[in-house]
Amino acid sequence: MDNVTAPSLRAVGLRRDFGERTAVHGLDLEVHPGEVYGLLGPNGSGKSTTVRMLTTMLRPSGGTAEVAGADIIRDPGTVRRRTGVVLQGSALDPRMSARELLRLQGRLQFLTARQARARCAELLAAFDAEEFADTPSGRLSGGQRRRVDLAVALVQRPDVLFLDEPTTGLDPASRRGLWDQIRALSATGVTVLLTTQYLDEADRLCDRIGILRAGRLIASAAPQALKAEIGDRILTLRFHDASAADRARELLAARGEQLRTAEAAPHAVSIRLTGPGADGQTLLALASAGLHADSLTVDEPSLEDVFLRLAFTPEGVHTA
Numbered sequence: 001m002d003n004v005t006a007p008s009l010r011a012v013g014l015r016r017d018f019g020e021r022t023a024v025h026g027l028d029l030e031v032h033p034g035e036v037y038g039l040l041g042p043n044g045s046g047k048s049t050t051v052r053m054l055t056t057m058l059r060p061s062g063g064t065a066e067v068a069g070a071d072i073i074r075d076p077g078t079v080r081r082r083t084g085v086v087l088q089g090s091a092l093d094p095r096m097s098a099r100e101l102l103r104l105q106g107r108l109q110f111l112t113a114r115q116a117r118a119r120c121a122e123l124l125a126a127f128d129a130e131e132f133a134d135t136p137s138g139r140l141s142g143g144q145r146r147r148v149d150l151a152v153a154l155v156q157r158p159d160v161l162f163l164d165e166p167t168t169g170l171d172p173a174s175r176r177g178l179w180d181q182i183r184a185l186s187a188t189g190v191t192v193l194l195t196t197q198y199l200d201e202a203d204r205l206c207d208r209i210g211i212l213r214a215g216r217l218i219a220s221a222a223p224q225a226l227k228a229e230i231g232d233r234i235l236t237l238r239f240h241d242a243s244a245a246d247r248a249r250e251l252l253a254a255r256g257e258q259l260r261t262a263e264a265a266p267h268a269v270s271i272r273l274t275g276p277g278a279d280g281q282t283l284l285a286l287a288s289a290g291l292h293a294d295s296l297t298v299d300e301p302s303l304e305d306v307f308l309r310l311a312f313t314p315e316g317v318h319t320a
């Protein structure tokens with residue numbers, strides 16, 4: 001990304017060991033003001049450990065990082081003042097209402113009682129939470145609680161917001177609502193670093209994503225760029241009966257094509273197109289064996305294809 005302003009977050013060689021085991025290996029990362037950056041990775045790949053180090057909750061074993069202009073080791077107090085954090089699982093006191101929690105957070109952030117009341121009213125309105133503002137948070141739905149979590153993290157107007165799996169467990173409508181709120185925040189210049197297990201979330205919400213595998217960042221780029229560089233297009237051929245589809249599958253396997261196991265439709269055969277022009281060669285080979293497809297579609301790669309290829313293949317693929 002071409003950006004002349006200083007990054008909101010810069011990690012250099014950030015590492016964390018737990019005994020013999022290294023959970024995060026020398027992470028280098030820059031995130032720019034107003035960017036939404038998503039960290040993706042399989043379970044145990046080091047996402048939460050990275051977030052815990054960047055939010056000063058966990059001391060790195062090596063490397064450095066600056067968040068909102070302050071060093072996480074030398075100046076953790078400034079980092080905490082300038083960042084908001086929403087971790088997995090709600091940290092709200094179940095007996096307290098959103099209004100009480102927001103006002104309390106305001107006072108903890110050294111606002112006067114009047115300022116805290118005003119900020120609370122502003123956030124309740126922004127998060128459409130007035131309706132349940134006085135309900136004990138323990139009685140709220142998962143989606144409502146998440147909105148209150150996010151509102152509490154915003155009381156101090158952070159420059160950088162960390163969200164660890166913000167939409168896990170939410171229904172699709174609540175997830176979309178939260179995405180809108182995150183986008184609105186980033187439009188005001190807040191930098192967002194989030195972790196997610198959801199590829200559609202990363203694709204639709206994040207300006208850039210980083211894929212972690214076994215504690216290493218193996219790709220970092222815009223979702224579109226990753227798809228264009230790493231994902232393969234998928235060619236699906238549909239035949240008029242099962243025997244033609246079976247013969248096509250055998251012929252393609254013999255040519256060393258990468259067949260997809262799941263059938264897209266009855267009598268359909270799908271393969272990954274690994275190079276430019278691969279579709280033409282494949283069709284010629286089928287035609288010369290007397291196999292003509294009734295229909296043909298070529299689908300662009302999905303982020304899921306990219307993720308599966310990067311996160312689970314032994315060799316990995318490196319990109320910008």
Ligand SMILES: Nc1ncnc2c1ncn2[C@@H]1O[C@H](COP(=O)(O)OP(=O)(O)OP(=O)(O)O)[C@@H](O)[C@H]1O
Pocket residue numbers: 018022023041042043044045046047048049050
């Ligand atoms: N306190 C700890 N003590 C020992 N090992 C830990 C500790 N915290 C994390 N680990 C290990 O570090 C590695 C990375 O864990 P981490 O929680 O950062 O992964 P993650 O990508 O966030 O996983 P998930 O998607 O399951 O939340 C794992 O192997 C985990 O077992």
